Amino acid sequence: MSAPSPVERLVARVLLWGGLLSVSLILAGLVFYAIAGHPNAREIVRVVHNRDVGRSVDVFASLGDVRRALAQRPPDPLAITALGLVCLLATPAVGVAAALVAFWRAGDRLYAGISAGVLGMLVLGFALAAGG
Amino acid sequence: MSPLEFVAALFATSLAAGGAGAVLGLGGGILLIPILTLFYGVDLHYAMGASIVSVIATSSGAAAAYLRTSLSNIRIGLFLALATVAGALVGAALAGVVPTRALQLLLGLALAYSTVATLRQLRLELPEVGEADPLAMRFGLEGSYYDAALDRDVKYRATRVRLGFAAMFGAGLLSGLLGIGSGAFKVLAMDHFMRLPMKVSTATSNFMIGITSAASAGVYFSRGDIHPLLAAPVAVGVLVGAAGGTRLMSRLRNTTVRKIFLPVLGWLAVSMILRGLGIGLP
Numbered sequence: 001m002s003a004p005s006p007v008e009r010l011v012a013r014v015l016l017w018g019g020l021l022s023v024s025l026i027l028a029g030l031v032f033y034a035i036a037g038h039p040n041a042r043e044i045v046r047v048v049h050n051r052d053v054g055r056s057v058d059v060f061a062s063l064g065d066v067r068r069a070l071a072q073r074p075p076d077p078l079a080i081t082a083l084g085l086v087c088l089l090a091t092p093a094v095g096v097a098a099a100l101v102a103f104w105r106a107g108d109r110l111y112a113g114i115s116a117g118v119l120g121m122l123v124l125g126f127a128l129a130a131g132g
Numbered sequence: 133m134s135p136l137e138f139v140a141a142l143f144a145t146s147l148a149a150g151g152a153g154a155v156l157g158l159g160g161g162i163l164l165i166p167i168l169t170l171f172y173g174v175d176l177h178y179a180m181g182a183s184i185v186s187v188i189a190t191s192s193g194a195a196a197a198y199l200r201t202s203l204s205n206i207r208i209g210l211f212l213a214l215a216t217v218a219g220a221l222v223g224a225a226l227a228g229v230v231p232t233r234a235l236q237l238l239l240g241l242a243l244a245y246s247t248v249a250t251l252r253q254l255r256l257e258l259p260e261v262g263e264a265d266p267l268a269m270r271f272g273l274e275g276s277y278y279d280a281a282l283d284r285d286v287k288y289r290a291t292r293v294r295l296g297f298a299a300m301f302g303a304g305l306l307s308g309l310l311g312i313g314s315g316a317f318k319v320l321a322m323d324h325f326m327r328l329p330m331k332v333s334t335a336t337s338n339f340m341i342g343i344t345s346a347a348s349a350g351v352y353f354s355r356g357d358i359h360p361l362l363a364a365p366v367a368v369g370v371l372v373g374a375a376g377g378t379r380l381m382s383r384l385r386n387t388t389v390r391k392i393f394l395p396v397l398g399w400l401a402v403s404m405i406l407r408g409l410g411i412g413l414p
Binding site: 005085089117124 | 191193195197206210211214221224342343345346348349350367371
């Protein structure tokens with residue numbers, strides 16, 4: 001039977017734990033939201049159905065938005081969910097970074113370079129998105 | 133529908149989308165966006181934001197399992213990701229410049245041809261290991277996996293690497309231009325052009341779609357298109373569904389995966405042609 005290489009094992013572990021961390025934060029946020037009596041739930045669902053009726057206060061469009069909502073006392077439960085979603089969106093890039101490190105450690109310079117190329121383009125994509 | 137019912141229904145739908153996506157190498161966007169907009173009445177922008185979350189959740193959930201069983205080939209995935217991510221960045225830069233409808237029509241026709249080609253090789257369990265492609269040798273684009281359905285190790289090697297790389301650039305270009313995950317095109321490129329086993333194609337596509345979508349995820353997030361109350365049940369449902377899909381996939385034959393893939397391909401061809409002709413679909 002084919003055994004996974006150390007690189008495959010490491011990247012698989014990063015993707016698995018990235019997914020689990022994300023789900024834990026997402027669920028924790030939803031549970032706190034339910035405990036808090038799911039404030040504005042009907043209003044939020046109305047906005048989900050029609051974005052033009054006005055932007056929901058619970059949409060986070062930057063890491064700053066998430067950080068500010070988490071810093072509130074008590075913290076906005078949906079900000080915890082949004083943090084989980086950010087972790088999820090970042091997981092593939094972290095997986096590629098892990099592949100870069102693992103290939104480099106294994107002495108596979110060719111694939112360390114390819115991983116670096118993919119990661120570089122992802123970072124460029126994030127930078128372009130941040131720049132508007 | 134009450135907010136709680138809405139979240140529960142979304143979770144159940146996403147569970148199914150994640151399972152299907154894990155087997156077929158798709159992020160589920162082509163299924164999820166029409167369902168969210170048509171059946172749940174969700175705003176298209178939020179549906180597309182949820183779709184990006186769904187693609188990355190499917191990829192993380194499925195690829196973690198497929199890498200451990202060597203069904204996803206990390207070298208092939210990263211090598212081809214160079215083309216798809218570059219294509220996605222170029223596509224995003226060209227969005228609004230290229231005539232999208234003409235492109236969709238051309239693409240739909242190409243997919244219709246691919247549907248017929250897939251139909252012809254419906255009973256092909258495994259492709260023959262082709263002549264050594266110098267690029268495949270140079271970049272180590274080969275591998276083996278234990279096929280539980282066949283109860284043996286299967287060895288494979290990529291062929292026509294240039295063609296596959298070019299097709300992957302095209303798949304990335306479409307992702308950037310049209311805002312789709314383009315998992316189906318990745319599977320086609322690996323199955324048709326590079327002649328990889330169908331299960332390796334869908335599993336490696338699962339690894340790749342997360343990387344390609346990550347390139348554009350920041351854009352959706354900064355536009356405020358990722359709504360937590362909508363994206364949360366989608367993410368959790370898809371992750372759990374994808375984990376179930378990977379268990380199912382290990383027991384399926386390559387021919388079965390291809391048979392399930394065929395109607396999805398046909399639907400994609402029809403929807404692209406209709407969009408190209410200006411007949412509105414979500």
